[in-house]
């Protein structure tokens with residue numbers, strides 16, 4: 001295991017963190033963690049050097065924190081730092097912060113080293129965090145020792161990241177979705193560099209984009225295979241798999257403090273620990289970077305809508321979340337993952353879904369790719385909300 005730096009803190013996190021959100025469960029029930037099997041994964045991860053464990057109030061239907069507290073008993077607790085998260089979107093009163101935090105401390109039965117405001121976006125920041133003085137409450141929790149360090153996790157566009165990052169001096173770390181396909185998406189590389197430049201540790205989530213990068217599309221697979229052959233003939237030892245490649249791309253970057261993996265099997269733990277032991281800052285040869293760039297292009301070409309996510313089409317007068325919807329449609333087709341895309345579609349605010357489009361055409365005038373946006377939105381609505389075969 002390699003150990004890295006964590007912003008301004010005197011703490012060397014393991015390159016790999018253990019995410020307690022995709023643990024083995026009983027009878028397929030998401031809120032029934034298979035406690036012993038899950039503990040086995042955690043023990044193996046810690047034996048492999050993992051020293052950062054991440055959970056949240058709502059993971060596994062609210063059972064992950066209690067499981068973690070139990071699983072860490074008997075000697076493991078001293079070997080790891082615990083990160084957990086406030087369900088920011090549920091904060092509706094000023095005393096909600098303390099109510100949730102106290103409940104979380106009780107569930108865990110141990111202290112919280114790192115506390116995050118979970119899944120901030122511009123709306124949650126304004127309507128929940130600022131409106132109910134969450135920052136004041138966090139300052140008091142830091143002062144009285146109920147939490148060790150304070151940060152946030154984030155899902156929104158870059159501009160919102162900048163706003164939130166600049167909105168408090170309390171931040172010591174943040175957690176962003178980042179991988180080689182999301183370099184210019186959400187906080188992206190710009191956000192990573194901005195936060196690291198301000199001395200924050202940046203924890204990376206979704207390193208495999210929800211598992212998509214472990215399942216290359218046909219075109220991406222072709223690019224990987226060609227890349228492997230090139231690297232071998234150039235005398236490099238290529239990575240074992242697309243998974244290792246995706247993780248190495250992250251570990252190569254000095255601004256990444258650690259990456260979180262929600263591992264579900266012992267095999268995944270063993271594999272990721274092995275990968276983490278042979279990747280560090282600057283580990284990627286330029287030839288490998290070129291292969292990654294070609295694979296990225298191949299992934300993009302696998303998608304039906306040539307949307308780059310530039311957001312020039314926004315704002316829509318009817319508040320339609322155009323790039324998000326086009327991306328979901330693209331993902332559903334490219335990965336044949338209709339179920340996953342439909343679930344993520346429900347995460348969008350209802351008034352921002354495709355049915356709000358009146359086909360006014362304003363966005364199409366602004367789209368540099370010349371995309372017939374209204375037509376694709378109509379298709380996306382029937383595919384993602386109602387469901388047909390999406391073809392045509």
Ligand code: SF4
Pocket residue numbers: 315316317318319320322356357358359360361362363364373374377
């Ligand atoms: S065509 Fe639809 S999505 Fe585009 S600006 Fe008009 S209402 Fe919004």
Ligand code: SF4
Pocket residue numbers: 306307308309310311312313314322323326366367368369370371373
């Ligand atoms: S302007 Fe066009 S390419 Fe850019 S995000 Fe909107 S639809 Fe996609």
